[in-house]
Amino acid sequence: KNEVEQSPQNLTAQEGEFITINCSYSVGISALHWLQQHPGGGIVSLFMLSSGKKKHGRLIATINIQEKHSSLHITASHPRDSAVYICAVRGDSNYQLIWGAGTKLIIKP
Amino acid sequence: NAGVTQTPKFQVLKTGQSMTLQCAQDMNHNSMYWYRQDPGMGLRLIYYSASEGTTDKGEVPNGYNVSRLNKREFSLRLESAAPSQTSVYFCASSGAGTGNNEQFFGPGTRLTVL
Numbered sequence: 001k002n003e004v005e006q007s008p009q010n011l012t013a014q015e016g017e018f019i020t021i022n023c024s025y026s027v028g029i030s031a032l033h034w035l036q037q038h039p040g041g042g043i044v045s046l047f048m049l050s051s052g053k054k055k056h057g058r059l060i061a062t063i064n065i066q067e068k069h070s071s072l073h074i075t076a077s078h079p080r081d082s083a084v085y086i087c088a089v090r091g092d093s094n095y096q097l098i099w100g101a102g103t104k105l106i107i108k109p
Numbered sequence: 110n111a112g113v114t115q116t117p118k119f120q121v122l123k124t125g126q127s128m129t130l131q132c133a134q135d136m137n138h139n140s141m142y143w144y145r146q147d148p149g150m151g152l153r154l155i156y157y158s159a160s161e162g163t164t165d166k167g168e169v170p171n172g173y174n175v176s177r178l179n180k181r182e183f184s185l186r187l188e189s190a191a192p193s194q195t196s197v198y199f200c201a202s203s204g205a206g207t208g209n210n211e212q213f214f215g216p217g218t219r220l221t222v223l
Contacts, residue, residue, distance in 0.1 A: 033211060041197060043214040086151065096167060097212070099151045 006100040019074040023087030037084040115215035130185040132200030141183035145196040190222045
């Protein structure tokens with residue numbers, strides 16, 4: 001079993017829909033990252049959080065430390081949101097990030 | 110600020126050839142990383158450098174060497190390239206303390222080994 005699991009693996013939705021991508025992890029963590037990888041390959045950090053909730057524009061990230069679960073929400077989705085969304089966690093005991101496999105999101109106009 | 114830059118963007122090698130991938134950051138970050146991403150897979154850490162003068166192995170270090178030349182630069186060397194090293198290579202950097210600060214990524218180097 002992977003230490004970081006994302007669901008769904010693939011998601012196709014219509015423009016305007018509310019999107020939720022989930023990340024569950026099985027290790028103790030000090031921080032969780034959400035990143036976006038564009039179809040062209042570039043990787044951009046969206047959020048880093050260790051508790052609660054963060055919001056940036058139409059993106060919202062939440063984390064529940066007790067349940068070892070985080071969600072990334074996109075409101076009013078748009079075709080330009082089409083990308084792979086990656087969850088990564090930093091464990092308590094080492095410096096390396098543990099990466100999820102990513103969720104491929106396609107938003108159709 | 111250029112952020113994280115990588116050279117080259119594309120490279121084709123023959124089996125057995127060597128090359129060095131260059132990475133530089135201008136954000137005064139302490140930590141730098143090299144990842145590889147194979148088609149349809151997630152990122153895997155090759156090596157990282159928590160601070161200038163230190164380097165450590167990641168998940169998949171075999172076949173690679175690194176040099177943290179100074180605070181700005183972190184290079185990745187393939188001494189004898191193999192087809193299994195065909196991948197996209199990303200360099201990243203982060204601020205004080207590895208992992209807890211967000212990582213900033215370079216544009217990637219697409220390497221093909223024939």
